[in-house]
Amino acid sequence: MSLLSAYAEVIGPEAVHTLERLAAPLRGRSFLHVNSTAAGGGVAEILTQLVPIFRELGLDCRWEVIAGTPEFFDVTKTFHNALQGEATGLADAQYDLYRRVNEDNARRLDLSADYVFIHDPQPAALIASRKGGKWCWRCHIDASHPHPAVWEFLRPYVESYDAAVFSMASYSQVLPILQFRIPPAIDPFSQKNRDLSDREIERALKKYAVPRDKPIILQVSRFDRFKDPLGVIAAYRMVKPYADCRLVLAGGTAADDPEGALVLAQVREAAAEDPNIHVLAMPQDDLAINALQRAAAIVLQKSTREGFGLTVSEALWKKKPVIAGAVGGLPLQVIEGATGYLVHSPEGAAFRIRSLLKRPALARRMGQRGRDHVRLHFLLSRQARDYLFLLHAMDRPEETIIRL
Amino acid sequence: MSIPAFRFHECVSLVQPTGKKAADLYELRGGIGACPHGCLFHHTHQFFLKAEAVPMPYPNDFAVWADRDLHVPALAEHFALVDPYRLPDIETLRGVLIGIVDAYLQKYPAPRPVLPGSEFFFNDTRTIVLDTGYEAADLASFKENLGRVNPSVLYYHFFQARTRLHLPSDDFSIWIEDCLGLGEIAARIRRLDPYLLTLEELRRALLAIIEKP
Numbered sequence: 001m002s003l004l005s006a007y008a009e010v011i012g013p014e015a016v017h018t019l020e021r022l023a024a025p026l027r028g029r030s031f032l033h034v035n036s037t038a039a040g041g042g043v044a045e046i047l048t049q050l051v052p053i054f055r056e057l058g059l060d061c062r063w064e065v066i067a068g069t070p071e072f073f074d075v076t077k078t079f080h081n082a083l084q085g086e087a088t089g090l091a092d093a094q095y096d097l098y099r100r101v102n103e104d105n106a107r108r109l110d111l112s113a114d115y116v117f118i119h120d121p122q123p124a125a126l127i128a129s130r131k132g133g134k135w136c137w138r139c140h141i142d143a144s145h146p147h148p149a150v151w152e153f154l155r156p157y158v159e160s161y162d163a164a165v166f167s168m169a170s171y172s173q174v175l176p177i178l179q180f181r182i183p184p185a186i187d188p189f190s191q192k193n194r195d196l197s198d199r200e201i202e203r204a205l206k207k208y209a210v211p212r213d214k215p216i217i218l219q220v221s222r223f224d225r226f227k228d229p230l231g232v233i234a235a236y237r238m239v240k241p242y243a244d245c246r247l248v249l250a251g252g253t254a255a256d257d258p259e260g261a262l263v264l265a266q267v268r269e270a271a272a273e274d275p276n277i278h279v280l281a282m283p284q285d286d287l288a289i290n291a292l293q294r295a296a297a298i299v300l301q302k303s304t305r306e307g308f309g310l311t312v313s314e315a316l317w318k319k320k321p322v323i324a325g326a327v328g329g330l331p332l333q334v335i336e337g338a339t340g341y342l343v344h345s346p347e348g349a350a351f352r353i354r355s356l357l358k359r360p361a362l363a364r365r366m367g368q369r370g371r372d373h374v375r376l377h378f379l380l381s382r383q384a385r386d387y388l389f390l391l392h393a394m395d396r397p398e399e400t401i402i403r404l
Numbered sequence: 405m406s407i408p409a410f411r412f413h414e415c416v417s418l419v420q421p422t423g424k425k426a427a428d429l430y431e432l433r434g435g436i437g438a439c440p441h442g443c444l445f446h447h448t449h450q451f452f453l454k455a456e457a458v459p460m461p462y463p464n465d466f467a468v469w470a471d472r473d474l475h476v477p478a479l480a481e482h483f484a485l486v487d488p489y490r491l492p493d494i495e496t497l498r499g500v501l502i503g504i505v506d507a508y509l510q511k512y513p514a515p516r517p518v519l520p521g522s523e524f525f526f527n528d529t530r531t532i533v534l535d536t537g538y539e540a541a542d543l544a545s546f547k548e549n550l551g552r553v554n555p556s557v558l559y560y561h562f563f564q565a566r567t568r569l570h571l572p573s574d575d576f577s578i579w580i581e582d583c584l585g586l587g588e589i590a591a592r593i594r595r596l597d598p599y600l601l602t603l604e605e606l607r608r609a610l611l612a613i614i615e616k617p
Contacts, residue, residue: 014552014553014554015554017536018414018416018534018554021534021535021536021537022416022532022534166421169419169421169425169525169527170425170521170523170525172421172423173423174422174423174424175423178420179420179421179422179423180418180419180420180421181418181419181420181421181527182418326522327521328521335458336472338458339458369457369458372457372458373456373457373458375457376456376457385416386418389416389418389530389532390418392532393418393530399530400442400529400530400531401530401531401532401533402530402531402532402533403532403533404532404533404534404535
């Protein structure tokens with residue numbers, strides 16, 4: 001089955017026809033994406049699925065990955081943090097390295113295309129080697145309060161693009177070029193989100209020794225203090241005298257993240273002695289995350305600081321009510337009282353967990369609404385539609401209403 | 405003489421952040437006063453284009469923000485009653501919105517600023533209008549196509565038409581009256597209050613009128 005046929009079964013044939021209508025005038029046009037990694041990370045995950053969709057729609061879509069030394073990626077990691085406001089500076093030699101690696105990549109890669117999307121800061125300076133076409137800088141991070149020195153260096157590059165795209169309005173800033181908001185999205189057919197059989201769910205839970213004998217409260221996230229795993233344990237302990245349940249904290253750990261290791265140790269200590277708390281510091285295991293989300297009664301994302309937080313859309317897609325911190329992109333996904341609850345404290349989380357455990361019918365209704373909400377707003381098909389729109393908008397920048 | 409066919413058009417929009425935001429009621433007033441026409445259009449008229457799985461409590465972004473983030477339901481109620489389609493132009497709309505803020509500030513103390521991240525973000529918008537290829541030559545084919553098109557078709561022919569035509573009317577009822585000669589059905593469609601309906605509710609209401617004229 002083609003990807004578009006598969007999407008038609010999920011979003012309806014008319015929504016797929018809209019994609020085809022938007023793509024029809026662009027058939028045969030070349031569309032290039034450039035990012036910094038072929039695998040791992042959200043951007044690579046999205047491009048893996050989006051590129052085949054654009055090809056099916058008749059565009060000549062390619063994806064290139066820049067190459068760089070570890071020193072280069074150290075510099076771009078600093079860019080990444082500085083764009084998000086961290087007070088960190090770079091030496092002139094590091095700016096030179098950034099420029100040089102981008103120039104080397106511009107010579108190595110075929111950057112000729114009608115439309116070029118450059119993802120994130122790492123390859124942003126490729127714009128200096130533009131030979132033609134419309135170029136868009138697709139920024140996936142919060143660039144609203146960048147570190148001034150780093151932004152002063154990057155700004156001339158950004159302002160050379162035809163358009164910039166941010167995931168949320170709050171990520172953007174005043175720019176002299178076209179600027180659009182395109183939220184991220186999930187792939188309903190990926191290992192992390194596809195339908196699973198009961199057997200697959202059972203097998204995955206068995207692998208991580210999580211029994212299904214009582215309702216499971218789940219949080220999937222890195223062991224990071226901004227995800228507030230200790231607050232989640234505190235909330236669970238407040239619920240426990242009223243409702244028997246299990247708590248699963250599942251997430252990866254990065255070998256190069258000393259703070260993550262510290263948080264994990266604190267979480268393990270807080271969970272000690274309680275056989276109903278499962279701390280799963282697991283390697284990348286999308287199938288297991290999928291199974292845990294499907295087995296859960298309630299999913300938490302009790303962050304105190306957050307980017308977009310797409311794990312919430314993943315849980316909503318599986319018809320789970322979500323209790324989330326009212327930060328970052330979470331309020332766009334959790335509609336208060338409809339697809340879940342927004343909370344501001346462990347006490348708030350505990351109150352809502354108790355409430356939903358006592359009202360399974362309400363939890364089911366919220367889960368269904370959550371799935372419908374994601375179907376409309378947070379599937380990759382919507383992101384594909386927005387990107388197609390953007391190509392037309394770059395072609396006709398003066399028109400606020402475009403008739404095709 | 406053959407009847408001109410009704411061609412169904414849909415529209416898609418893409419949000420354009422301006423980078424401007426308001427953290428309190430004074431900044432909101434300033435932003436409403438200074439923002440381009442497209443911003444006000446987006447936050448009021450185009451609110452109805454948002455296909456939502458969950459009905460929103462208020463019918464424009466100003467009312468939603470006043471209630472959800474600023475926590476001043478009295479202000480939200482006043483914003484909620486602004487029907488942009490009944491106003492002659494965007495400048496009148498701007499004056500009405502500013503008047504509501506001023507009236508609130510005269511009567512009540514100013515609410516405290518919202519937390520970072522909960523500001524009102526002023527967005528503009530662009531729209532693409534697409535011919536769906538579906539057309540109707542009589543009431544039966546009109547009904548059949550109305551039942552299957554994307555919800556944005558309803559927005560284009562019902563809401564956007566009011567701005568385009570500068571009339572409190574819509575493309576559907578005009579075609580049904582002028583081309584099919586069915587004045588009573590057209591009149592009943594015009595009596596609908598689309599301001600309080602989601603696009604799917606509007607679709608159901610239209611189909612009900614056509615099925616039981």
